[in-house]
Amino acid sequence: MIRLIAITDDASMPPAPLHAVGCGRLTAICAPVDEHSGGADSLWRHEELVESLMETRDLLPVRFGTQLADDEAVAQAVGARGGQLAQRLELVRGAVELALRVDERGAAEPPLTGAATGTEYMQLQADRVRNGRMIHDELAALARETTMLPGPELLRAAYLVERSNVDAFVARVRKLQEANPELVLICTGPWPPYSFADEERA
Amino acid sequence: MSTAVADREVALVDLVDRLLGGGVVIAGDITLSVADVDLVYVSLRALISSVATAQEKQLLPRMGEAW
Numbered sequence: 731m732i733r734l735i736a737i738t739d740d741a742s743m744p745p746a747p748l749h750a751v752g753c754g755r756l757t758a759i760c761a762p763v764d765e766h767s768g769g770a771d772s773l774w775r776h777e778e779l780v781e782s783l784m785e786t787r788d789l790l791p792v793r794f795g796t797q798l799a800d801d802e803a804v805a806q807a808v809g810a811r812g813g814q815l816a817q818r819l820e821l822v823r824g825a826v827e828l829a830l831r832v833d834e835r836g837a838a839e840p841p842l843t844g845a846a847t848g849t850e851y852m853q854l855q856a857d858r859v860r861n862g863r864m865i866h867d868e869l870a871a872l873a874r875e876t877t878m879l880p881g882p883e884l885l886r887a888a889y890l891v892e893r894s895n896v897d898a899f900v901a902r903v904r905k906l907q908e909a910n911p912e913l914v915l916i917c918t919g920p921w922p923p924y925s926f927a928d929e930e931r932a
Numbered sequence: 933m934s935t936a937v938a939d940r941e942v943a944l945v946d947l948v949d950r951l952l953g954g955g956v957v958i959a960g961d962i963t964l965s966v967a968d969v970d971l972v973y974v975s976l977r978a979l980i981s982s983v984a985t986a987q988e989k990q991l992l993p994r995m996g997e998a999w
Binding site: 773777793796918 | 939940946947948950952953956958959
């Protein structure tokens with residue numbers, strides 16, 4: 731078995747122990763099976779590998795844990811979706827993913843405890859939704875593409891941002907944080923474009 | 933994410949979102965074992981206190997330095 735790490739249209743050889751498998755116009759980057767897999771450490775190891783590849787090529791990261799029998803199986807599986815994946819690669823070219831979570835400060839407490847009546851509850855709930863929406867709209871203006879992710883926060887979202895726009899995006903997050911001290915904005919990245927790599931998610 | 937350990941803890945939720953929920957889905961064996969998932973979720977539970985602390989201190993993970 732081999733691990734499928736990423737799909738690219740850059741034909742340059744990845745560093746050992748990685749190897750490239752030609753799949754028509756696309757190239758699949760594969761790795762030996764991780765014998766020490768388990769827990770958060772193996773997730774971080776995988777992430778570092780993808781990030782190092784991404785320094786020199788545009789790529790679509792593959793879902794963690796994807797393993798196929800051999801090079802032939804990889805070429806067949808990737809080749810079967812070649813057209814679709816090539817389109818996705820164009821979407822993410824030159825861009826990185828930034829993650830954002832927004833919540834109210836002290837959100838670990840039971841939510842909306844300040845509401846005395848049903849009407850107040852409804853009002854607070856509406857404010858919550860509006861706050862999340864406002865933050866999202868401001869940041870979406872700096873992104874090529876966005877997607878909402880499921881989560882318990884006011885807002886959990888991913889933004890596909892051109893590399894040249896990352897600094898402006900971070901500056902906007904800081905500004906929004908300063909303007910909204912009652913909220914906590916947690917922004918991480920740059921990530922490989924996981925949330926925009928497949929139609930199922932994006 | 934070439935970040936400090938504390939930042940990694942804050943970012944673990946985002947890491948799990950992406951590696952386990954994102955990426956190209958190829959027809960193949962997904963070999964994430966039950967043990968792996970358990971370990972990840974144990975780590976997430978441990979993370980709750982870390983995030984609360986980070987929020988109190990108004991820490992934002994640093995960005996743009998991973999390259």
